[in-house]
Amino acid sequence: MHGARKRKIQIATLYAALGLSVLALLIWRQAFPPVTLWVAFAAAFAFFDWRSVEVNDRMLMSPTVMVALTAAVAFGPGKAALGVAAMAALGAFSSDDVRQRRWFQPIANFGQMVVTAGVSVFVLEWFLVRALASTGDTFWLWIAGGSAVVATIYGLINYTFVTVAVRAVFEKRDLRPWSNLGQLLPSYLLMGFVGGLLGATYTILPVVLPLVFVMFMVGYLSFASYGQLREAHEATLRGFIKALEAKDLYTRGHTERVAYFAQLVGEEMGFNGTRLERLRWAALIHDVGKLAVPRDLIRKKGKLTQDEYEELQVHAHVVEEILAEVEFLRPMVEIASSHHSHFDGGGYGGVGHTHGERPSPEACILAVADAFDAMTSTRSYRMALSQDYAFSELRRNAGTQFDPDVVEALARALSRSSERYGSPHLASEEEARRLAEGTQVTSHG
Amino acid sequence: MGDPRVTLKSPLFPVVWALGSAALAYLLMGETEMSVLQVGIWAILLAEASLVSLPASSGNRLSLAFAVSAALPFVLIAGDAVDLAAAGAAASMGLLGTWMFRTLRSDPSEEVMAAVLRHGFGVASYLVVFAGIVAMADALGVPAGDSDWVHLIAFAVAASLWFLIETSLWAFMVFGRNRLSRRYLWLLAAKDWAVVLSLLTTGALFGFAWGALGLWAIIIAGIPYGFAHLAFYRSQESRRTYGQTIRALSRIPEVAGLSPKGHSDRTSGMAIEVGQDLGMTPDEVTDLQYSALMHDIGRITLNEPSILKMGFTDEDIARWGAEIVAEAPYLSHVATLVRQQHQPYRRPGEERDLELPMASKIIKATSAYDHATMELGFSPLEALEVLHRGAAYDFDPDVVQAVRRVLERRQIVPA
Numbered sequence: 001m002h003g004a005r006k007r008k009i010q011i012a013t014l015y016a017a018l019g020l021s022v023l024a025l026l027i028w029r030q031a032f033p034p035v036t037l038w039v040a041f042a043a044a045f046a047f048f049d050w051r052s053v054e055v056n057d058r059m060l061m062s063p064t065v066m067v068a069l070t071a072a073v074a075f076g077p078g079k080a081a082l083g084v085a086a087m088a089a090l091g092a093f094s095s096d097d098v099r100q101r102r103w104f105q106p107i108a109n110f111g112q113m114v115v116t117a118g119v120s121v122f123v124l125e126w127f128l129v130r131a132l133a134s135t136g137d138t139f140w141l142w143i144a145g146g147s148a149v150v151a152t153i154y155g156l157i158n159y160t161f162v163t164v165a166v167r168a169v170f171e172k173r174d175l176r177p178w179s180n181l182g183q184l185l186p187s188y189l190l191m192g193f194v195g196g197l198l199g200a201t202y203t204i205l206p207v208v209l210p211l212v213f214v215m216f217m218v219g220y221l222s223f224a225s226y227g228q229l230r231e232a233h234e235a236t237l238r239g240f241i242k243a244l245e246a247k248d249l250y251t252r253g254h255t256e257r258v259a260y261f262a263q264l265v266g267e268e269m270g271f272n273g274t275r276l277e278r279l280r281w282a283a284l285i286h287d288v289g290k291l292a293v294p295r296d297l298i299r300k301k302g303k304l305t306q307d308e309y310e311e312l313q314v315h316a317h318v319v320e321e322i323l324a325e326v327e328f329l330r331p332m333v334e335i336a337s338s339h340h341s342h343f344d345g346g347g348y349g350g351v352g353h354t355h356g357e358r359p360s361p362e363a364c365i366l367a368v369a370d371a372f373d374a375m376t377s378t379r380s381y382r383m384a385l386s387q388d389y390a391f392s393e394l395r396r397n398a399g400t401q402f403d404p405d406v407v408e409a410l411a412r413a414l415s416r417s418s419e420r421y422g423s424p425h426l427a428s429e430e431e432a433r434r435l436a437e438g439t440q441v442t443s444h445g
Numbered sequence: 446m447g448d449p450r451v452t453l454k455s456p457l458f459p460v461v462w463a464l465g466s467a468a469l470a471y472l473l474m475g476e477t478e479m480s481v482l483q484v485g486i487w488a489i490l491l492a493e494a495s496l497v498s499l500p501a502s503s504g505n506r507l508s509l510a511f512a513v514s515a516a517l518p519f520v521l522i523a524g525d526a527v528d529l530a531a532a533g534a535a536a537s538m539g540l541l542g543t544w545m546f547r548t549l550r551s552d553p554s555e556e557v558m559a560a561v562l563r564h565g566f567g568v569a570s571y572l573v574v575f576a577g578i579v580a581m582a583d584a585l586g587v588p589a590g591d592s593d594w595v596h597l598i599a600f601a602v603a604a605s606l607w608f609l610i611e612t613s614l615w616a617f618m619v620f621g622r623n624r625l626s627r628r629y630l631w632l633l634a635a636k637d638w639a640v641v642l643s644l645l646t647t648g649a650l651f652g653f654a655w656g657a658l659g660l661w662a663i664i665i666a667g668i669p670y671g672f673a674h675l676a677f678y679r680s681q682e683s684r685r686t687y688g689q690t691i692r693a694l695s696r697i698p699e700v701a702g703l704s705p706k707g708h709s710d711r712t713s714g715m716a717i718e719v720g721q722d723l724g725m726t727p728d729e730v731t732d733l734q735y736s737a738l739m740h741d742i743g744r745i746t747l748n749e750p751s752i753l754k755m756g757f758t759d760e761d762i763a764r765w766g767a768e769i770v771a772e773a774p775y776l777s778h779v780a781t782l783v784r785q786q787h788q789p790y791r792r793p794g795e796e797r798d799l800e801l802p803m804a805s806k807i808i809k810a811t812s813a814y815d816h817a818t819m820e821l822g823f824s825p826l827e828a829l830e831v832l833h834r835g836a837a838y839d840f841d842p843d844v845v846q847a848v849r850r851v852l853e854r855r856q857i858v859p860a
Binding site: 140190193194197198205207210212214217218219221224225226229231232236238239240242291322323324326327 | 593649657690693696697745776
């Protein structure tokens with residue numbers, strides 16, 4: 001913890017120093033744009049920056065790049081870089097930060113945004129000078145080209161600053177989504193491009209300014225709607241998990257752990273983006289069918305009878321019945337409903353399962369993650385077993401029930417992160433069951 | 446939610462028809478400098494544009510024709526204000542083209558006809574008001590250099606009026622079998638403002654840019670339109686996801702055999718109609734729909750043997766249900782409605798409970814009605830009698846009256 005604080009101070013100092021020097025340099029070299037115009041754009045910039053939308057895991061987006069480029073073109077060369085950098089400096093301090101007494105975020109943001117805006121708009125000025133010297137289509141080509149190039153630079157600088165700060169301060173592997181530069185750049189490019197063109201329209205027809213602000217709003221809506229959709233999906237999953245937990249305390253935590261193991265294996269096997277997310281979501285809903293299975297059956301101690309086993313099998317189909325209508329979950333339902341399928345084509349399952357055929361890699365991963373967690377966590381009928389025992393069981397059934405590659409991928413991922421699950425020593429099914437009986441007896445007594 | 450439908454039975458229909466035709470005729474009387482070819486091109490453009498549509502939160506689809514119509518006066522006024530008449534002609538022809546096209550695709554033609562008249566009337570008033578303000582500025586001697594600002598003001602005024610006319614006409618022309626309250630419909634239509642605003646602004650931006658920048662105007666207005674298009678489709682998708690999720694959750698106790706099949710669907714179907722009858726706002730009706738669908742979700746707790754042994758009350762089920770619903774942050778107010786679904790509206794010796802939400806009272810009554818008809822085997826009249834008899838404490842008499850009206854409209858009980 002101490003180290004993290006030290007690194008935070010280092011990063012904040014570095015970023016603030018960079019920001020302040022860029023700002024000082026610009027104040028020295030440039031004139032300030034017309035105040036009324038600046039205030040209008042600065043207000044829009046701050047408004048959208050404070051309302052950034054989470055479009056991907058911890059990836060915040062807002063149409064600020066659009067506002068910045070429009071403002072830059074509107075201010076004109078000789079004033080643009082200073083004007084936009086000053087806007088960015090203001091936008092870095094949000095009321096949220098003050099309320100939550102955060103100091104690192106606003107200071108780091110200040111440096112990051114001032115440098116990003118100052119440097120990229122300074123490049124834009126080079127294009128602007130050339131544009132203003134020409135007329136007709138050439139003018140528009142300089143503006144369009146310039147704003148596209150500058151939007152890319154803006155995105156790259158911003159990205160570098162965030163990555164450096166995140167790596168230095170958090171050193172966390174689950175911040176990888178930021179590496180999706182390919183996802184980010186096109187949207188920066190498009191927004192910057194439109195921003196530049198809108199700015200040029202303003203220089204010719206000042207009357208369009210109110211319309212330009214509505215266009216910013218529309219740009220914002222497109223992010224906001226993306227965030228909403230993401231939220232809707234998340235809320236859906238959470239709703240089902242909570243319903244499941246309300247029904248059975250033993251399931252609590254199981255779903256999240258299985259999702260975590262599935263994600264580990266998925267990453268190990270080179271899944272990314274949508275495919276990885278789908279796998280995680282499939283893991284989150286894999287037990288929804290249990291909602292419709294009588295609780296005493298789920299918690300049953302000892303071997304199930306044939307009838308009971310069949311009743312349990314029904315839950316693979318119940319998942320489908322309950323979730324059939326939820327469109328975005330359809331691919332996930334297919335994976336989830338075949339998590340009891342065996343690698344060699346045996347077992348049981350729903351639509352995703354065809355007897356005698358190998359299930360999809362996702363279903364194989366889910367099967368291993370489910371079995372691993374079942375063995376290494378305490379159930380009503382037995383205590384948690386050790387991790388080594390769980391792996392020996394998985395390996396014994398690899399090739400028949402489980403996919404050998406998946407089992408090894410899980411072993412590799414866990415040994416790399418040096419995580420351990422289950423009891424440290426318990427290595428026999430009988431022993432574990434007997435111990436569970438023992439605790440039952442004492443708790444009754 | 447059942448989309449309100451427009452039918453020809455509305456008495457306002459001929460009035461709107463007459464007014465719309467009069468407005469168009471007035472526009473067409475003027476002299477025009479436009480060639481037939483130009484009018485034709487605009488008509489085709491409008492017809493094409495009306496095929497590209499955006500979903501709005503009311504369930505209506507608003508087309509790109511809004512944007513094209515909004516751009517019309519800017520593009521045409523450069524020549525002569527009289528050309529607006531030609532624009533009117535183009536608009537009517539374009540809309541007629543849409544009507545023909547959609548009818549060929551076998552849409553219910555009355556509905557399309559009503560939409561064509563509504564838009565025709567809306568566009569016509571937009572063009573007339575726009576031209577009127579421009580003419581007024583001329584008469585007042587506003588210098589030519591300020592003409593852009595005059596256009597901006599004319600746009601703002603005329604567009605607001607257009608939106609007002611569209612929403613009001615829509616609210617007054619919808620006469621479904623359910624006789625929805627006008628307030629409900631107007632508020633529903635007014636919720637589309639964001640889509641309308643982005644379409645009209647895109648059109649105006651294009652109109653301004655077209656004269657000064659030529660073809661670049663298409664890019665400048667087109668890309669923001671793309672943003673809007675994506676945004677509204679995604680919003681629609683998230684609304685649908687919420688709806689589907691809640692329906693799926695509501696089915697869990699039914700699939701598990703813990704509550705009768707179809708009970709929550711039927712209860713929510715009737716609750717919506719009762720809520721609309723009682724003049725709730727669209728947002729309130731959505732909450733009512735969600736809470737009615739999930740009012741029995743607490744029953745999933747019922748296959749816990751120990752709970753069955755201890756016994757439970759309806760109160761308990763409501764509480765367990767609310768606890769599950771409350772886990773989703775976006776449903777916190779729905780959880781409150783679910784929690785209070787079993788409270789009587791009045792207790793002996795007390796005044797009626799004013800704190801109790803209308804939605805909870807509606808769920809209590811409609812759920813009891815469905816229970817009586819589907820499980821106790823009562824006839825609709827007998828079930829209604831159960832509600833009337835319970836109106837001293839359990840069921841709010843206003844709600845019971847609304848249930849009766851809904852049943853009469855469904856022609857289940859005689860009026």
